[in-house]
Amino acid sequence: MTIEDVMQAAPVIPVLVLDGEHDPVALAETLVEAGLPVLEVTLRTSQALDAIRAMSRVPGAIVGAGTVLNEWQLFEAREAGARFIVAPGLTEALTRAAVATSLAYLPGVATAGDIMRGLEHGLNRFKFFPAESSGGLPAIRSLAAPFGNVRFCPTGGITEASAPDYLAEPAVSCIGGSWMVKKGMSLAAIGEAARRAASLAR
Numbered sequence: 001m002t003i004e005d006v007m008q009a010a011p012v013i014p015v016l017v018l019d020g021e022h023d024p025v026a027l028a029e030t031l032v033e034a035g036l037p038v039l040e041v042t043l044r045t046s047q048a049l050d051a052i053r054a055m056s057r058v059p060g061a062i063v064g065a066g067t068v069l070n071e072w073q074l075f076e077a078r079e080a081g082a083r084f085i086v087a088p089g090l091t092e093a094l095t096r097a098a099v100a101t102s103l104a105y106l107p108g109v110a111t112a113g114d115i116m117r118g119l120e121h122g123l124n125r126f127k128f129f130p131a132e133s134s135g136g137l138p139a140i141r142s143l144a145a146p147f148g149n150v151r152f153c154p155t156g157g158i159t160e161a162s163a164p165d166y167l168a169e170p171a172v173s174c175i176g177g178s179w180m181v182k183k184g185m186s187l188a189a190i191g192e193a194a195r196r197a198a199s200l201a202r
């Protein structure tokens with residue numbers, strides 16, 4: 001599976017910080033059933049790798065690891081069954097390691113220099129992070145102008161209200177966000193928010 005396949009599989013990628021509030025398998029089933037099959041499990045909590053392992057067995061789920069900061073975490077995530085890797089930024093060491101594996105890889109960029117470093121490694125799909133505080137849609141439009149075949153997955157600060165505008169942008173393939181899985185939400189509420197996210201047009 002290429003990173004383009006991952007980005008085309010759903011308009012919205014839920015960014016999950018699993019802290020034990022919900023059973024990871026039940027959460028994955030809820031999101032997949034609602035129409036959001038691509039799940040980014042951030043390696044920010046101790047249960048993330050076990051959750052990737054368990055959630056990967058949910059039929060239809062495309063489970064990846066987020067907040068991957070170094071080569072070691074890349075290999076741990078791959079071993080746990082992650083099918084794609086998301087990093088908040090773009091570093092030489094991690095990018096070299098990721099390109100050497102067959103895993104789909106989505107590093108974060110926020111500047112033209114970041115994008116150029118990615119292009120030098122043969123990448124042209126990037127997370128735009130942190131999207132809102134890095135300039136939002138105006139910044140994406142400015143960056144898309146010189147980099148015609150680059151596509152973005154903006155993430156960071158996107159809400160249910162701002163999501164449609166991001167998805168309407170030609171350089172945006174999909175968006176990431178945590179608004180459909182906030183603390184204190186029941187699985188039913190998560191399912192409803194996910195269904196609304198899944199129905200967004202791009």
Ligand SMILES: O=C(O)C(=O)C[C@H](O)[C@H](O)COP(=O)(O)O
Binds near residue numbers: 015086129156177
């Ligand atoms: O650490 C990473 O690698 C990340 O994936 C960062 C997340 O994309 C954002 O924290 C999600 O942003 P919100 O939707 O504003 O919650």
